[in-house]
Amino acid sequence: MNILFFTVSAGEGHNQVAKTIADKIKRIDPKHKVEVIDAFNYVHPSLHKIVFEAYIKSIKYIPTLYGYIYKRSEVTDNSIVDVSEFLNKVVLSRKLTRLLGDFQPDVIVCTHPFPAEALSAMKRKGKIDIPLVTVLTDYTIHPSWINNEIDYYMMPSENFVHEFQYWQIPLERARFFGIPINDKFAKSYNRQEVCERLNLSNTFTALIMGGGLGLGNITETLDYLFTYNIDIQIIAIAGKNQELYRYLSLINRKNLKVFGYVSNIDEFMSASDIIITKPGGITVTEALAKELPIIVTWNLPGQEERNMEFILNNGIGMVAASPNSLISCINLLKDDPDRYQTICRNMTRLRKPHASEDIANFILNMPSANPSSTERSLFKVR
Structure with a gap:
């Protein structure tokens, strides 16, 4: 053919x-x-x-x-x-x-x-x-x-x-x-091995990203987390946004790991407990495949607003419209296993890897x- x-x-x-x-x-x-x-x-x-x-x-x-x-x-x-x-x-x-x-x-x-x-x-x-x-x-x-x-x-x-x-x-x-999406998102990894390979700690981890172009309010989100001094590991991926990568690389925080454009986002998702992101269609799908609860802090108007509706209507994530809301969302998912598992079960039901x-x-x-x-x-x- x-x-x-x-x-x-x-x-x-x-x-x-x-x-x-x-x-x-x-x-x-x-x-x-x-x-x-x-x-x-x-x-x-x-x-x-x-x-x-x-x-x-x-x-x-x-x-x-x-x-x-x-x-x-x-x-x-x-x-x-x-x-x-x-x-x-x-x-x-x-x-x-x-x-x-x-x-x-x-x-x-x-x-x-x-x-x-x-x-x-x-x-x-x-x-x-x-x-x-x-x-x-x-x-x-x-x-x-x-x-x-x-x-x-x-x-x-x-x-x-x-x-x-x-x-x-x-x-x-x-x-x-x-x-x-790529077949690799259907793979299961040993989290400890992935963390060792990526030089990460095997602890509660938030993955922050803005798609392949590194769009969104990533710097503002990090400012919120640092101001609150939240006790979690943070992975920030800048994608192809070189200006963002240079800025993030200058931040000196022990709990922050910064990366540019990566081809193994599936491994970073496997080493994370939540993803804080804009709701692009591919990112949502990859998170679904990895059963990684989503927190939306920023979205493009138009199709990403509709993706955000899908996230909320199907119980696969949360929306944080303010700094206080973001901290609350993270702590709820970190400290409430029942709520966290409910989201994961919803993702299992919807995922199509x-x-x-x-x-x-x-x-x-x-x-x-x-x-x-x-x-x-x-x-x-x-």
């Missing part, structure tokens, strides 16, 4: 999900031809740079505007920016059509709504006739994900069955496999995605 993935570099999650599924497919059977394409970067590198920088700046400096646009587009078809028209003019270029013709995909998988919407428009106009699969990367269903031309939706949880039905899409198009394998196998066994050699010669891009 020829399987083409489309993603967009808006944060780490969309790319990570595409790569995770693609790698799983290649491990199942390396004979499959698999490629992951950043849609904007492929079609127009300058556009890709503009979009990525605009996204980062908007969430850092004008998050309220980003949140306003997100929420407005949840409830109205007349969005401020006509994304569909923009995509039809810019993304649906000859270069993209040429890519589809050269690659001849049997299935197209989208991990971001922009390429999903663009390809749906192509299908609507009869330019392609290729099975389309979308993989949601947050614990919410934004209408930008919903297109009648999508054949299957990979959903994060059965909790969204009623939301899915609200959009009047046949339920048989939904598969509630979860958000795919094998989502990547389930999604990969589903894609490989889609009936309409396995053409004969004759069908392949009659390629479906018009």
